Amino acid sequence: xxxxxxxxxxxxxxxxxxxxxxxxxxxxxxxxxxxxxxxxxxxxxxxxxxxxxxxxxxxxxxxxxxxxxxxxxxxxxxxxxxxxxxxxxxxxxxxxxxxxxxxxxxxxxxxxxxxxxxxxxxxxxxxxxxxxxxxxxxxxxxxxxxxxxxxxxxxxxxxxxxxxxxxxxxxxxxxxxxxxxxxxxxxxxxxxxxxxxxxxxxxxxxxxxxxxxxxxxxxxxxxxxxxxxxxxxxxxxxxxxxxxxxxxxxxxxxxxxxxxxxxxxxxxxxxxxxxxxxxxxxxxxxxxxxxxxxxxxxxxxxxxxxxxxxxxxxxxxxxxxxxxxxxxxxxxxxxxxxxxxxxxxxxxxxxxxxxxxxxxxxxxxxxxxxxxxxxxxxxxxxxxxxxxxxxxxxxxxxxxxxxxxxxxxxxxxxxxxxxxxxxxxxxxxxxxxxxxxxxxxxxxxxxxxxxxxxxxxxxxxxxxxxxxxxxxxxxxxxxxxxxxxxxxxxxxxxxxxxxxxxxxxxxxxxxxxxxxxxxxxxxxxxxxxxxxxxxxxxxx
Amino acid sequence: xxxxxxxxxxxxxxxxxxxxxxxxxxxxxxxxxxxxxxxxxxxxxxxxxxxxxxxxxxxxxxxxxxxxxxxxxxxxxxxxxxxxxxxxxxxxxxxxxxxxxxxxxxxxxxxxxxxxxxxxxxxxxxxxxxxxxxxxxxxxxxxxxxxxxxxxxxxxxxxxxxxxxxxxxxxxxxxxxxxxxxxxxxxxxxxxxxxxxxxxxxxxxxxxxxxxxxxxxxxxxxxxxxxxxxxxxxxxxxxxxxxxxxxxxxxxxxxxxxxxxxxxxxxxxxxxxxxxxxxxxxxxxxxxxxxxxxxxxxxxxxxxxxxxxxxxxxxxxxxxxxxxxxxxxxxxxxxxxxxxxxx
Numbered sequence: 001x002x003x004x005x006x007x008x009x010x011x012x013x014x015x016x017x018x019x020x021x022x023x024x025x026x027x028x029x030x031x032x033x034x035x036x037x038x039x040x041x042x043x044x045x046x047x048x049x050x051x052x053x054x055x056x057x058x059x060x061x062x063x064x065x066x067x068x069x070x071x072x073x074x075x076x077x078x079x080x081x082x083x084x085x086x087x088x089x090x091x092x093x094x095x096x097x098x099x100x101x102x103x104x105x106x107x108x109x110x111x112x113x114x115x116x117x118x119x120x121x122x123x124x125x126x127x128x129x130x131x132x133x134x135x136x137x138x139x140x141x142x143x144x145x146x147x148x149x150x151x152x153x154x155x156x157x158x159x160x161x162x163x164x165x166x167x168x169x170x171x172x173x174x175x176x177x178x179x180x181x182x183x184x185x186x187x188x189x190x191x192x193x194x195x196x197x198x199x200x201x202x203x204x205x206x207x208x209x210x211x212x213x214x215x216x217x218x219x220x221x222x223x224x225x226x227x228x229x230x231x232x233x234x235x236x237x238x239x240x241x242x243x244x245x246x247x248x249x250x251x252x253x254x255x256x257x258x259x260x261x262x263x264x265x266x267x268x269x270x271x272x273x274x275x276x277x278x279x280x281x282x283x284x285x286x287x288x289x290x291x292x293x294x295x296x297x298x299x300x301x302x303x304x305x306x307x308x309x310x311x312x313x314x315x316x317x318x319x320x321x322x323x324x325x326x327x328x329x330x331x332x333x334x335x336x337x338x339x340x341x342x343x344x345x346x347x348x349x350x351x352x353x354x355x356x357x358x359x360x361x362x363x364x365x366x367x368x369x370x371x372x373x374x375x376x377x378x379x380x381x382x383x384x385x386x387x388x389x390x391x392x393x394x395x396x397x398x399x400x401x402x403x404x405x406x407x408x409x410x411x412x413x414x415x416x417x418x419x420x421x422x423x424x425x426x427x428x429x430x431x432x433x434x435x436x437x438x439x440x441x442x443x444x445x446x447x448x449x450x451x452x453x454x455x456x457x458x459x460x461x462x463x464x465x466x467x468x469x470x471x472x473x474x475x476x477x478x479x480x481x482x483x484x485x486x487x488x489x490x491x492x493x494x495x496x497x498x499x500x501x502x503x504x505x506x507x508x509x510x511x512x513x514x515x516x517x518x519x520x521x522x523x524x525x526x527x528x529x530x531x532x533x534x535x536x537x538x539x540x
Numbered sequence: 541x542x543x544x545x546x547x548x549x550x551x552x553x554x555x556x557x558x559x560x561x562x563x564x565x566x567x568x569x570x571x572x573x574x575x576x577x578x579x580x581x582x583x584x585x586x587x588x589x590x591x592x593x594x595x596x597x598x599x600x601x602x603x604x605x606x607x608x609x610x611x612x613x614x615x616x617x618x619x620x621x622x623x624x625x626x627x628x629x630x631x632x633x634x635x636x637x638x639x640x641x642x643x644x645x646x647x648x649x650x651x652x653x654x655x656x657x658x659x660x661x662x663x664x665x666x667x668x669x670x671x672x673x674x675x676x677x678x679x680x681x682x683x684x685x686x687x688x689x690x691x692x693x694x695x696x697x698x699x700x701x702x703x704x705x706x707x708x709x710x711x712x713x714x715x716x717x718x719x720x721x722x723x724x725x726x727x728x729x730x731x732x733x734x735x736x737x738x739x740x741x742x743x744x745x746x747x748x749x750x751x752x753x754x755x756x757x758x759x760x761x762x763x764x765x766x767x768x769x770x771x772x773x774x775x776x777x778x779x780x781x782x783x784x785x786x787x788x789x790x791x792x793x794x795x796x797x798x799x800x801x802x803x804x805x806x807x808x809x810x811x812x813x814x815x816x817x818x819x820x821x822x823x824x825x826x827x828x829x830x831x832x833x834x835x836x837x838x839x840x841x842x843x844x845x846x847x848x849x850x851x852x853x854x855x856x857x858x859x860x861x862x863x864x865x866x867x868x869x870x871x872x873x874x875x876x877x878x879x880x881x882x883x
Contacts, residue, residue: 015806018815076687077857083850084688089807097688097804158806432811459784462811 002038004114004141006030007045008148015159023161027169031195034111039199040192041115047166048157050118052190054212056264059121061130061153066091069134070150074098086478089424091154095138096147107140114149121153166191174198186214186398187336208336210249210284213262215399217286217328219388219407225369225376228389228406235389236342237364237375240407241325242300242385243290244307248272248324251282257289265289267310271317272324279353286328286396287361292321297383300508301496327361327388330396338396345396376408385409385493409493414513415530418446418521419486422468423479425453432458433465433480436512438488440503442527446484447503449530450492455512464515487516487524495534505530543866546677546840550628550646550653553866558655558679560646562628565594567644567655577630579657580641581606582722596632598640601751602722617642619668635659636670637822638723639755645673653677654836658845660821661828662694665730666723666757672835679865680832682843683823684801685851691801691825697818698731701797704816705737705775708795715775716788718812719799721745723822725777726752726759728799732775733761740770742778742787783812801825833860 010030014023027046034042044050051057067081070091074081076098084094109117117137124130134153138146151157167185171178176198184203185194189212197203222228228235246265249256255273257266266273269289291303302320306312329349330337337345352358366372376387386409394404417438425434435453439446456464467486474481490510498506505527544552551567552559558567566573572589579585579595581602586593588607593600594615604610617623619642623630627649632642637658644655654675661670684691691697701717708715719725721744729739738761741749746764753759770776770791780798782788788796798814801821809817824832833841833855841862843852848864855862 016816074687080687080850080854083847084686087686087847088688088805093806094688097690100687100690432807 002034002042002111004045004109004111004145004149006033007042007111008142008145011046011148011157011159012144014161015157018160020161020165023159023165024169024172027161027166028173031169032173035199036196038111040190040196041111042192043166043170043195044190044192045111045114045152046169047163047191048152048155049163049191050115050152051122052192052212053262054189054209056212057119057122059118059130059153061121061134062127063091063154065127065131066095066134066150066153069131069138070095070098072131072135073138074100090151090158092147092149092151095150096143099138099141099143099146102142103140108142108145109137109140118152163191167194170195170198174201176201176203180204183338186338189213208331208334210251210282210331211254211256213258213264214247214284214330215262216245216247216260217397217399217405218401219405220401220403222389222406222408223410225372225408228372229369231391232366232368232372234391234393235366235406236346236392237366237372238327238361238388238390239379239382239384240386240388240409241288241290241297241361242383243288243297243303243325246287246289246324247330248276248283248285248287248326250276250279250285253277268306268308268312269322269324270312272322275357276324279358281333281352282331283329283333283352284331285324285326285349286330287324287326290323290325292323297325299383300494304496323359325359325361328396330398338398341393341395342390343392372408376410413533414489414491415440415449415507415525416516416519416523417449417488417490418484418524419468419482419488420446420448420484421479421481422465432461433468434461436488437479438490438510439484439524440527440530441521441524442503446521446524447527448501449503449505450490450501450507450510452488452490452510452512455490456515460515484521487519487521489513489516495530497534503527503530505534543842543863546842546863547653547679549648549651550677551655551679558865560628560630562626562646562648563594563623563630565592568657577644578603579635579644579655580638582638582658582720585657596640596642598751598755599642600640601754602640602748605748605751606722633671633673634668636661636664636667638664639666639726639752641667643671643673645675651676653679654838655679656681656832658683658823659832660824661831662691662825664694664822665727666752666755667822670832672832674835674837676839677842678833678836678838678840679842679844680829681823681845682829682848682851683846684821684825685829685843685847685854687826687854689801689804689825690827691804691819691821697799697820698735700816700818701728701731701799701820702735702737704795704797704818705732705735708775709773711793711795712772713793713795714770714772714791716791716794716796717775717777717799718780718783718796718814719777719820721779722748724799724820725779726757727820728777729759729762730757733759736761738762738774740765740768740774740776742776742782744779745777780812783814 014026017023070081071078085091088094167181171181180203184206185191187208188206197206245260247258255276259265291298306320329345332348379387389406391404419436420439421437422433423435425432437451439448468482471483472480473483491513492507492510494508496506557569565575565577567577568579568585569576571587575592576590577594581599586603590612592613597616600614617632619632619634629647631645633645635641635643635657646653652675658681659670705715719728725745732739741762742765778787796814797816798812799818799820801823802808803817803819842865844865852862852864
């Protein structure tokens with residue numbers, strides 16, 4: 001019986017090592033000591049995911065539930081727990097630090113007990129039940145165990161190791177090939193099963209399975225067509241659709257749609273599921289969910305009204321119909337096609353439904369940057385965002401951003417905005433004031449229009465943090481309101497109406513282009529400018 | 541104002557900070573003042589340019605060293621010496637924070653107030669251990685006023701520090717110890733010397749050694765960074781704000797240790813590019829703050845710096861009425877108090 005303590009201590013030692021090799025070493029050492037079901041559970045827990053990806057199970061224990069359980073166990077009131085979590089920057093760390101009355105030795109849970117406990121949490125519907133289960137477990141646990149149990153529930157171990165690090169540790173622990181481990185995990189959707197197979201030398205026996213989320217291949221942007229001039233003949237070009245990227249799995253009578261966030265969104269798009277289910281055979285497609293009207297893609301703003309509804313009402317279904325535009329085929333009839341070239345995958349895609357029942361994105365070929373730019377304008381006229389360029393000889397690199405796929409979408413003109421509030425970031429930027437809320441001018445006041453997380457270097461963020469601390473005018477939990485004086489130049493993909501911000505507008509995908517220390521808040525763009533730009537976009 | 545009634549007749553809150561009417565003196569004023577009573581020599585408490593400074597002899601010596609062009613008047617007050625004006629007596633008690641640090645105790649006709657300045661109750665090598673005189677009103681710092689902040693005893697921290705240096709040497713790396721220059725750097729130099737590990741001190745710490753030597757400490761295993769970069773077997777001690785400067789960057793094989801109460805937060809690893817986090821602090825941790833309140837046994841507590849609001853609330857729920865000093869009279873200490881000390 002292996003105790004969870006081993007895993008918690010391993011995670012802590014991984015967090016305390018800076019080098020990737022040392023992290024892999026620590027993980028491999030622990031994995032190498034385990035076998036069977038314990039190994040499977042340990043591999044999942046060390047990668048921060050309580051369940052196999054294919055299980056699609058979630059513990060759904062919210063921040064407040066965790067804080068209440070921590071309050072119950074530590075004796076501190078909720079407000080203090082919240083202040084501690086903010087001060088430390090991580091709820092799990094704070095809970096660990098607040099456990100001063102360590103439980104008796106050997107009362108801690110075993111690895112398998114933690115697994116069963118997590119599964120019970122996923123099944124428990126009521127928050128009170130989850131809270132009681134968590135409090136019970138925390139009472140049995142040492143500070144370091146409690147710390148990582150809470151981190152597991154709150155969605156982020158923050159130990160500087162991701163699932164690829166665990167894959168490498170599995171490879172090292174059991175003398176397996178790294179690529180083979182990664183492939184096996186992708187094919188079966190379970191790092192646990194992968195670890196056991198690696199230990200037993202059975203990685204090659206893992207067969208591709210449908211119905212678990214798989215990472216999306218991502219594209220690197222190009223700014224101007226000339227950037228790819230020499231490669232152009234090697235690229236297949238498609239319109240870049242302004243919808244929701246999704247993987248569609250289909251086999252027998254079953255269809256599942258997974259979003260970029262690896263969530264199952266099938267129930268949100270019933271008409272897509274019922275259209276795909278009638279197609280012959282089994283397959284895994286990469287494509288785009290689009291609002292659809294008059295035989296062509298409709299705007300993203302309309303699609304947005306379909307989002308977040310688990311089961312859309314009939315009126316919404318009728319008002320905003322959606323369609324699936326397929327552009328890649330990653331598996332067919334039980335055979336994975338990830339390692340096939342794009343050309344071959346495209347052939348498989350087109351073969352699924354020769355009668356046109358499956359909507360497949362048109363492909364163009366161009367020779368020169370000028371032709372690419374002409375195609376770009378045509379794509380925009382068709383209501384699409386821009387172009388995608390895909391190397392015809394490239395394999396599908398799930399979950400990776402590479403140069404085999406490029407996206408070409410020319411940002412709109414930038415806006416100069418003023419920062420009104422800042423917040424600590426997460427992950428790598430935890431503890432840094434890296435999230436900025438910004439505003440445009442409306443007469444003599446500033447109205448918020450968006451929030452951006454990236455675009456500045458760590459150094460710039462750190463420097464700005466000092467500035468923002470000095471001009472803080474109020475604190476609301478983790479958010480600091482600041483005097484409106486720092487000007488940023490932001491680019492964005494579009495402008496939309498929004499009730500979230502006071503301005504009544506929101507920028508889509510805002511990115512910080514640069515700081516504008518040369519500008520004062522008085523020189524920021526105005527709400528009027530934003531409204532004009534919006535009118536142009538909406539009228540397109 | 542309600543807080544002023546509590547503080548009367550000893551202290552008043554003014555826009556520029558706390559002020560003592562009986563002695564016509566500002567307490568740790570953040571800007572140059574006509575007369576300042578200075579609790580200790582850290583720059584966020586000892587602003588340059590005062591016309592008159594009242595402080596312990598050690599604090600005044602450190603103040604002079606850091607402000608060589610200072611032309612003001614100094615009034616040395618030894619621990620235990622009592623001054624009286626307008627019926628108010630003033631006495632400085634050791635604060636245990638750094639060399640020369642003092643708590644300021646006021647008394648008149650049976651009423652009393654203790655202003656802690658920065659303090660700690662754990663023992664250190666260079667600060668006289670903190671006293672805890674009983675007082676009716678306690679004005680306490682609360683830099684680390686939340687229960688997540690519990691710092692290990694000095695012996696444990698020193699053992700971990702020595703272990704971190706030895707591991708660096710084994711890996712043929714230079715240990716780079718990020719610690720502010722007045723107090724912590726000298727503590728580190730002394731404890732590493734005891735383990736036989738020589739230190740190279742950044743100028744910020746090196747220039748203050750005469751004041752520590754005058755207090756009876758010696759630094760035979762320390763040398764100045766100006767005399768050359770760290771050689772194998774030597775540990776480099778620099779202020780945290782050097783973490784991203786060439787002083788640190790030019791050391792290709794390095795193991796960075798961040799020594800601060802804020803090292804409790806694992807996020808500080810990224811802030812300082814640190815390999816090792818050691819919660820070594822010259823401030824009271826949460827249990828010490830509670831201990832101090834219990835020993836001073838005040839009727840009411842006023843909190844300032846850091847988690848003033850939270851600590852006051854926690855105290856109140858435990859039966860001691862407490863309130864944070866109204867904002868505006870509190871300097872923006874929070875997370876940067878220790879780190880910015882040398883800027």
